[in-house]
Amino acid sequence: MNTIHITTPSKNYPVFIGENVIDELKTVLENLKPSPKNLLIITDENVGNLYLETVQSVIGDAFTHETIQIQAGDDQKSFENYMACQSFALSKELDRTSVVIALGGGMIGDLAGFVAGTYMRGIRFIQIPTTILAHDSAVGGKTGINHPEGKNMIGVFHQPEAVIYSTDFLTTLPxxxxxxxxxxxxxxxxxxxxxxxxxxxxxxxxxxxxxxxxxxxxxxxxxxxxxxxxxxxxxxxxxxxxxxxxxxxxxxxxxxxxxxxxxxxxxxxxxxxxxxxxxxxxxxxxxxxxxxxxxxxxxxxxxxxxxxxxxxxxxxxxxxxxxxxxxxxxxxxxxxxxxxxxxxxxxxxxxxxxxxx
Ligand SMILES: NC(=O)c1ccc[n+]([C@@H]2O[C@H](COP(=O)([O-])OP(=O)(O)OC[C@H]3O[C@@H](n4cnc5c(N)ncnc54)[C@H](O)[C@@H]3O)[C@@H](O)[C@H]2O)c1
Known part of the structure; x- marks a missing residue:
């Protein structure tokens, strides 16, 4: 496993990269202070079908977690899905200690990061990138959604707590x-x-x-x-x-x-x-x-x-x-x-x- 330390004025955080580094998720969650009340995994259908169970099994019984799975495709980085995620988070009573987990490519990372960056004025999130592209999108804290008038027009800067880049997930990419x-x-x-x-x-x-x-x-x-x-x-x-x-x-x-x-x-x-x-x-x-x-x-x-x-x-x-x-x-x-x-x-x-x- 390799670890890259990202340093920005607002936050420093690690990127763990290598085969099977998904196992690091549990340690990352256990080290969070305050400990999260619950977790919200946001993923898309393709990635969910392939890797949700793996991620859930790493989390195990250690944390209560909810999952919202949205359709795949960049047109899903939308106001509708942003609203659906926020409503779901409220219905599951996420609080300010809760943590969003973005499981997917850049579309999910941007959407889930924006949900986390604005829910109750900002809660923590973890990026689990699953595409090659996400070596870029998961790092640096740009989050957001598209507007019919333009791409990535609505968003916030919000850095993750950690990026867990399990390269074995990339083998299924078309x-x-x-x-x-x-x-x-x-x-x-x-x-x-x-x-x-x-x-x-x-x-x-x-x-x-x-x-x-x-x-x-x-x-x-x-x-x-x-x-x-x-x-x-x-x-x-x-x-x-x-x-x-x-x-x-x-x-x-x-x-x-x-x-x-x-x-x-x-x-x-x-x-x-x-x-x-x-x-x-x-x-x-x-x-x-x-x-x-x-x-x-x-x-x-x-x-x-x-x-x-x-x-x-x-x-x-x-x-x-x-x-x-x-x-x-x-x-x-x-x-x-x-x-x-x-x-x-x-x-x-x-x-x-x-x-x-
Ligand atoms: N925040 C940033 O700094 C930043 C930087 C670059 C790009 N972006 C954004 O990233 C988005 C593009 O990201 P992307 O290319 O990862 O697209 P994506 O998240 O839409 O994923 C592409 C497709 O691959 C599927 N997929 C993802 N992981 C898979 C896997 N391991 N196996 C099989 N299928 C898989 C997805 O379901 C989807 O159909 C754009 O919205 C772009 O604006 C953001």
Missing amino acids: PNEKRSGFAEVIKHALIADENLYRSLRENVKTIDDLKGDSLQKALIQGIEIKNAIVTKDEKEKGIRAYLNFGHTLGHAIEGELQYKDITHGEAVALGMLFALSLSGDTETLGKELKMWLTTLGYPSFPKHLSASSLIKRMKKDKKAEKGMIQMVLLNGFSKPYLSPFTSEELESKLSSFIEEV
Whole structure:
């Protein structure tokens, strides 16, 4: 087992990562002060069917626990499910000592974290990530839900007590979810670690290569990159915005597709290619990345989406300022920066990009 210590101004906490580290859950719960009156496990149907029993058996009789299982899919990160979780928590009389357990990928982590961050003005929660993508989402304390007007528009910063990342849970991920999570690993490598990028490029020839020790090593490196950034800028007043590399367009694509038909990371991958095409310094890297992503089976750009509707969504991005769309670009490996564009300028660049890819 490996332990990474996340340090932020508001909270320090461990990430336990490795095969079967789910067993750590019991110790983590026993060490909580005050001891929780009860636990609320929030999961989705897919993950619940696969891993709920394992988690429940680790908890055993030591703590009373309730479970709410919601449908899978990013469109479920919704007001309706937020309300359903809060109502369930109230009906089961969770109090301020109670603890929410987020068992699932980023969708569940964001929703359950937001439920915990706002129930009775904030109770504790533990992340049990089950996707590759969640090496990113489970760390750093961003929680929230989608609004029909935009992704992740409603939320709070709320750090977990611990992250328990049992990598044996990742073996059941379907290929498109492996691709989704791997896009965020590539993002971390591009914005902060050229050696990691080169090593992944060399060793990941097919999506099935994402397994075992090499996957675990890449996840640890990704988490460490994220930790280094959120340690310096927990609330995204500055450099944390670089973690949104690929996300401004990625979120717009997801929104236009109603959070269906494409995974989060696959949309982010397209967003990264667009961002790389915007700077002369990274055009070649963008072309090389596109070839690699195509080999790994990433989807091509959904050509039925129009540049103008995507730009309308990008204008509503949380980073947009004074009508300008802020794009995260790279000057090269590990050299991210924010670059403002007018919507007209970006729309014309996006139209050309869509034609060419
Ligand atoms: N908070 C953050 O900092 C942050 C960062 C990046 C992404 N996100 C958010 O994360 C979300 C995407 O997360 P995700 O990609 O993990 O999606 P997800 O949670 O929707 O999971 C993807 C799919 O895989 C299934 N699944 C999960 N674990 C599985 C397993 N072990 N075996 C088989 N199937 C499994 C789920 O049921 C779902 O169908 C988005 O909402 C995104 O906005 C948040």
